Amino acid sequence: QVQLQQSGAELVKPGTSVKLSCKASGYTFTSNHMNWIKQTTGQGLEWIGIINPGSGGTSYNVKFKGKATLTVDKSSSTAFMQLSSLTPEDSAVYYCARQGYTTDVMDAWGQGASVTVSS
Amino acid sequence: DIQMTQSPSSLSVSLGDNVTFTCEASENIYGFLAWYQQKLGKAPKLLIYGATNLEDGVPTRFSGSGSWTNYSLTISSLEPEDIATYYCQNNHVYPLTFGSGTKLEIK
Numbered sequence: 001q002v003q004l005q006q007s008g009a010e011l012v013k014p015g016t017s018v019k020l021s022c023k024a025s026g027y028t029f030t031s032n033h034m035n036w037i038k039q040t041t042g043q044g045l046e047w048i049g050i051i052n053p054g055s056g057g058t059s060y061n062v063k064f065k066g067k068a069t070l071t072v073d074k075s076s077s078t079a080f081m082q083l084s085s086l087t088p089e090d091s092a093v094y095y096c097a098r099q100g101y102t103t104d105v106m107d108a109w110g111q112g113a114s115v116t117v118s119s
Numbered sequence: 120d121i122q123m124t125q126s127p128s129s130l131s132v133s134l135g136d137n138v139t140f141t142c143e144a145s146e147n148i149y150g151f152l153a154w155y156q157q158k159l160g161k162a163p164k165l166l167i168y169g170a171t172n173l174e175d176g177v178p179t180r181f182s183g184s185g186s187w188t189n190y191s192l193t194i195s196s197l198e199p200e201d202i203a204t205y206y207c208q209n210n211h212v213y214p215l216t217f218g219s220g221t222k223l224e225i226k
Binding site for chain 1: 151153155161162163164165168169172174206208210213214215216217218219220
């Protein structure tokens with residue numbers, strides 16, 4: 001079955017970067033685009049961007065350009081999101097979510113990774 | 120960006136109730152509307168796509184309707200496992216945007 005296994009919780013200092021991973025299994029990794037979503041209590045669910053694992057092509061929410069960088073490693077079927085210049089406002093749960101090939105919606109989600117930015 | 124407005128923000132319900140909540144897009148999204156269910160501490164789960172299409176494995180008590188800017192999700196005969204927060208999502212144009220959610224609570 002389709003599974004997206006995300007890396008664990010992170011506690012990081014302001015001004016640093018963090019790289020989250022999302023390992024896919026149960027399907028052909030390059031057949032589906034991968035989304036990243038931020039969830040906070042205050043702002044709800046926010047779409048960060050999407051990557052085509054086959055080509056590496058990306059599309060970002062303007063709000064997260066310069067903050068998030070999406071990449072993949074096809075050899076390990078893993079998607080990555082690097083968040084840079086972290087501030088307390090980046091504290092959130094981050095999800096990866098597969099884009100359905102025919103439905104074009106987020107049909108499988110990782111379990112989420114909590115990022116806490118604190119000195 | 121397309122704004123998605125959900126109402127109500129919370130709803131107090133009884134098991135067995137028929138429940139409907141709504142989602143309004145700030146512009147026409149041509150039926151490119153998905154609904155997700157999120158239980159406490161878990162990731163969202165896809166319920167409906169294309170405004171009316173039930174995702175595989177989702178119980179048939181869930182149904183979606185709507186067009187243009189106005190959409191709704193109905194749960195017929197609420198079950199205990201349906202207690203969750205429900206989000207709508209525009210997947211017509213980037214940036215993809217979500218509503219703020221409707222939280223179901225037991226009376």
